[in-house]
Amino acid sequence: MAGYLTPAPKDFRRRRWVAPVVVAVLVLALLATPLGYLTLTLNKINRDDSAKQIDPAIGNDLDRSGFERLFEGADADIRANLSDDILWHHKDVVNILLAGLDYGGNEGFKSQYWPRADAILLLSVNKQTRRVTVVSISRATYVAIPGFPNGRVNLGHAFGGAALLKKTVEQNYKVRLDHVMTVDFDGFAALVDIMGGVTVSLDEKEAEALQETLRNPHGAGSYELTGSAALAYTRLRYIDSDRARTQRQRNVLEQLAQKATQMDLNQINQCISSILPLVTTDMTNLQLLSLLPYLRYDRSEAIIPRTAVPLTVVNGQEVLILSWSTVRRDIHELLYPGIQTMED
Numbered sequence: 001m002a003g004y005l006t007p008a009p010k011d012f013r014r015r016r017w018v019a020p021v022v023v024a025v026l027v028l029a030l031l032a033t034p035l036g037y038l039t040l041t042l043n044k045i046n047r048d049d050s051a052k053q054i055d056p057a058i059g060n061d062l063d064r065s066g067f068e069r070l071f072e073g074a075d076a077d078i079r080a081n082l083s084d085d086i087l088w089h090h091k092d093v094v095n096i097l098l099a100g101l102d103y104g105g106n107e108g109f110k111s112q113y114w115p116r117a118d119a120i121l122l123l124s125v126n127k128q129t130r131r132v133t134v135v136s137i138s139r140a141t142y143v144a145i146p147g148f149p150n151g152r153v154n155l156g157h158a159f160g161g162a163a164l165l166k167k168t169v170e171q172n173y174k175v176r177l178d179h180v181m182t183v184d185f186d187g188f189a190a191l192v193d194i195m196g197g198v199t200v201s202l203d204e205k206e207a208e209a210l211q212e213t214l215r216n217p218h219g220a221g222s223y224e225l226t227g228s229a230a231l232a233y234t235r236l237r238y239i240d241s242d243r244a245r246t247q248r249q250r251n252v253l254e255q256l257a258q259k260a261t262q263m264d265l266n267q268i269n270q271c272i273s274s275i276l277p278l279v280t281t282d283m284t285n286l287q288l289l290s291l292l293p294y295l296r297y298d299r300s301e302a303i304i305p306r307t308a309v310p311l312t313v314v315n316g317q318e319v320l321i322l323s324w325s326t327v328r329r330d331i332h333e334l335l336y337p338g339i340q341t342m343e344d
Helices: 010-014 016-042 068-082 105-113 157-175 186-194 204-209 226-233 242-260 265-278 286-287 292-296 324-335
Strands: 093-101 117-126 131-137 143-145 149-150 179-186 200-202 220-227 279-281 297-305 313-314 317-319
Touching: 010 200, 016 204, 016 286, 068 117, 068 143, 068 149, 068 324, 093 186, 117 157, 117 242, 131 200, 131 242, 131 324, 143 157, 149 157, 157 179, 157 324, 179 186, 186 242, 186 265, 186 324, 200 204, 200 226, 200 242, 200 286, 220 226, 226 279, 242 297, 279 286
Parallel strands: 093 179, 131 297
Antiparallel strands: 093 117, 117 131, 143 149, 179 279, 200 220, 313 317
16 A cells, blocks of 8 residues: 555656646547548548540440531531630639449449449539529530540540549530539439438329339329439430430439438438448548538529420430530529629
């Protein structure tokens, strides 16, 4: 017992500050744990897809025979659109390109090649109007692809990944994109399941096309869709139009956005753990976190061009030929209302 009553050595008394410092460090470590956990979690995101290459089986898939005059006019309009280097931008507007990718469950393909972008959307945050606008871009739109022959915009990703898709959309739609984010469609289905599914109203054609994936098919009406069914719903083709298809994509995204504001911590953790490894982005962790306040903004949706343009079937391939002067006007009015000058 005497040993416990022995006066502390001078050396120890000189170091009495050590204990408070250690405690302070431990407290700081505990306080930083959520941030540290979040940082480690966000690090699951893929930051670079440049190591992949073009799938040898993918070519510029437009057989123009019999449609030469159509493409002569389309190519001339594209050249006129690219004749200046104007890209709309403003310090109060943040534009993020979103793309859904389909690897068909083929892990070998996924590790080597870039796929086409099956769904393309532009998420625009306007800090002046406090509004987030989700704009659909038709995958069949005929555009200039930097370094390659003109073709459908979804090939931008197949020829050069997220970076080339971003550059393709920027140059044709004349809008600066601050960031780009792609997600494997497998992740989309998982996300819908984690969030408890989505409720959509199907018309007769949609219900018939989805009959095999619906739990209790009963024709037109309201349905609770699982992840796989929601994915099939967003990818429906041929029953109506590409414009209607992009509307279905926005329908599901709006439902997910609403549910995201009501998620509990367990659901958030599940979503993050399941989805982030399937995401590729050029955004840093800090930039991703900076998006959180925008969840409270009002949301709206749109499609470019705002006035419907019919698809042209070119030797079995759907192609959307646009008037690029109309696209310029629509981009400015949709994303930069009331803004007349560009600012960094």
